[in-house]
Amino acid sequence: MDIEAINLTKRFGNRVALDNVSFRFSGPGAIGYLGPNGAGKTTTLKIFSHLLRPTYGKALINGIDVADGYAKALESVSALVETPEPYPKLSIKDFLTLIGGMRGLSREETTSRIAELKEKLSLEDLAVQGAKLSKGHKQRVALAATLMSDTDIMLLDEPTAGLDPAETYDVKKIIKELKRTRLVLMSSHLLDEVTELCDSVAFINKGRLLLTDTVKNVTNKFGKGKAGSAGLEDAYLKIIKGG
Amino acid sequence: MALFKNQLKLMRAAAISVSVLVALVTGMMIYSASSNLIPASSFFSSYALILPILVGVIATLMCGDMGTRDFYYPAGLIVLAQPVKRWVAFMARFSASAILAIVPLTILFVSAAVGSNYFYGATMPGMLASFAVAVLYMLSFIAFIAFISIVAGEGAALTTGILISVMAVLFLLVLEHFYGIEPWFFLPYAGMSIGAVTSTPYPTHFVPNGIFPYTPYLSEAIEIMVGYTALSLASAIWFYSRREVL
Ligand SMILES: Nc1ncnc2c1ncn2[C@@H]1O[C@H](COP(=O)(O)OP(=O)(O)O)[C@@H](O)[C@H]1O
Ligand SMILES: [Mg+2]
Numbered sequence: 133m134d135i136e137a138i139n140l141t142k143r144f145g146n147r148v149a150l151d152n153v154s155f156r157f158s159g160p161g162a163i164g165y166l167g168p169n170g171a172g173k174t175t176t177l178k179i180f181s182h183l184l185r186p187t188y189g190k191a192l193i194n195g196i197d198v199a200d201g202y203a204k205a206l207e208s209v210s211a212l213v214e215t216p217e218p219y220p221k222l223s224i225k226d227f228l229t230l231i232g233g234m235r236g237l238s239r240e241e242t243t244s245r246i247a248e249l250k251e252k253l254s255l256e257d258l259a260v261q262g263a264k265l266s267k268g269h270k271q272r273v274a275l276a277a278t279l280m281s282d283t284d285i286m287l288l289d290e291p292t293a294g295l296d297p298a299e300t301y302d303v304k305k306i307i308k309e310l311k312r313t314r315l316v317l318m319s320s321h322l323l324d325e326v327t328e329l330c331d332s333v334a335f336i337n338k339g340r341l342l343l344t345d346t347v348k349n350v351t352n353k354f355g356k357g358k359a360g361s362a363g364l365e366d367a368y369l370k371i372i373k374g375g
Numbered sequence: 376m377a378l379f380k381n382q383l384k385l386m387r388a389a390a391i392s393v394s395v396l397v398a399l400v401t402g403m404m405i406y407s408a409s410s411n412l413i414p415a416s417s418f419f420s421s422y423a424l425i426l427p428i429l430v431g432v433i434a435t436l437m438c439g440d441m442g443t444r445d446f447y448y449p450a451g452l453i454v455l456a457q458p459v460k461r462w463v464a465f466m467a468r469f470s471a472s473a474i475l476a477i478v479p480l481t482i483l484f485v486s487a488a489v490g491s492n493y494f495y496g497a498t499m500p501g502m503l504a505s506f507a508v509a510v511l512y513m514l515s516f517i518a519f520i521a522f523i524s525i526v527a528g529e530g531a532a533l534t535t536g537i538l539i540s541v542m543a544v545l546f547l548l549v550l551e552h553f554y555g556i557e558p559w560f561f562l563p564y565a566g567m568s569i570g571a572v573t574s575t576p577y578p579t580h581f582v583p584n585g586i587f588p589y590t591p592y593l594s595e596a597i598e599i600m601v602g603y604t605a606l607s608l609a610s611a612i613w614f615y616s617r618r619e620v621l
Contacts, residue, residue, distance in 0.1 A: 165549070169410045176621070181456040182455070182456060183452065183455060183456055183619065183620040184619045184620070184621075185617075185619060202458075203458050203459060203460045204458070205458075206456065206458035207456065207458040209456075209458075211453075211456045212453075213452050213456070214452055215448075215449060215452075216449045216450060216451075216452035217448070217449040217450060218450055219448060220448075222381075226381070229448070230381040230454070231453065231454075233381075234454070234457040234458070234459050235457065235458070236458075252493065262450075274452075274453060277453050278453070331383075366617045
């Protein structure tokens with residue numbers, strides 16, 4: 133299980149969102165993708181989930197170029213990018229069933245997986261239509277859709293943004309469980325969350341990848357010896373602000 | 376397959392409301408025909424005249440949101456990141472919409488048959504042939520609307536579809552009558568054959584002094600509709616496959 137970016141570049145008109153980004157991560161484990169707003173995190177994850185096409189360069193998933201064989205490549209990827217929502221007129225159950233079907237699950241597998249996720253993510257009433265859900269609830273349904281199948285690679289874009297503390301706790305618990313057996317690449321700008329969940333970090337700013345290393349090495353090197361998220365905070369400020 | 380079922384579900388409400396609308400329109404037509412005691416032949420011909428318009432409107436209402444379904448709703452961020460080829464996804468949605476759109480069309484024809492039998496004791500001649508042509512016309516219209524919807528969005532698709540179907544008669548009048556050209560490139564021209572097949576013999580292709588001088592040959596109409604379907608589907612799939620979720 134690995135994902136690799138080779139000279140990945142994405143331009144929107146003449147705005148450069150990603151500038152020659154190269155990395156390679158192998159799992160299992162969790163990687164925190166860190167950077168300020170507008171750094172290019174979402175753009176990277178969208179290219180890996182075939183929602184955007186790169187202007188230049190390659191995005192490889194287990195060696196398969198997403199641009200060439202996305203249907204094959206995406207079989208091993210589940211992505212939660214930006215803030216997706218279920219269809220307004222479709223019940224939660226119907227939406228998750230659709231995703232199960234698109235993932236090639238049997239009807240029984242789909243049903244049991246939905247029951248399991250309902251428990252894990254406190255989804256409450258599955259018959260409610262998408263339009264009637266609260267923001268946090270929509271996000272939990274979107275996460276449930278992402279967890280419908282057991283893929284090797286999980287791409288999570290700020291997975292806890294907009295969630296209340298209890299919801300955040302649930303999601304963190306799920307990520308901790310996932311990263312034991314899978315490769316999780318999660319973008320975030322919550323440093324304590326990254327410290328808690330991730331083994332490695334990648335820093336990106338203005339479309340350029342600045343550094344990738346283990347959390348430990350980064351805090352040792354840039355964190356003035358401070359442990360935990362305080363160390364990572366110092367590191368973040370130094371690396372992003374070019375100190 | 377999952378997407379096919381999903382599309383059926385998403386469009387169930389639309390299908391029901393369009394069917395009810397169609398039933399109302401036909402009911403009113405039959406009622407006014409019976410109360411004014413229009414002769415049977417003119418009932419048939421007025422029915423055949425209004426059919427292409429109704430088919431166009433039904434197709435537009437059913438498929439105008441084809442392009443927005445995945446690309447504008449935030450659900451697309453999940454749905455389009457699934458390991459399913461884009462053309463497969465598009466065809467699943469398209470075929471489900473087409474099948475659902477044929478439901479109100481069938482209601483239209485069945486009620487015409489029942490109504491005309493009841494009031495005139497005769498069914499519209501060439502009714503089955505007319506239904507077959509109408510289905511093909513529906514298919515080509517849906518494909519065309521889906522294409523517009525994917526390229527230019529729901530608003531453009533709704534406007535184009537309604538405009539083309541409602542104003543078809545006017546466009547045809549201008550093109551045929553005033554410019555004297557055979558509008559083989561204009562989809563509703565092919566739609567004229569829905570009515571044409573109900574008259575025996577089949578209308579002459581060119582009548583120099585008619586209001587609408589040209590009537591498409593049946594084979595020509597079929598070619599136009601098949602052509603529109605093929606071209607629209609191919610371009611719709613091309614755009615659907617390359618479209619990014621910004
Ligand atoms: N659809 C778009 N059109 C134009 N510019 C965009 C679009 N999406 C993103 N960008 C630009 O690309 C850059 C990176 O954005 P993004 O990947 O969303 O950043 P992040 O997720 O790290 O906050 C930003 O400068 C943003 O303005
Ligand atoms: Mg972002």
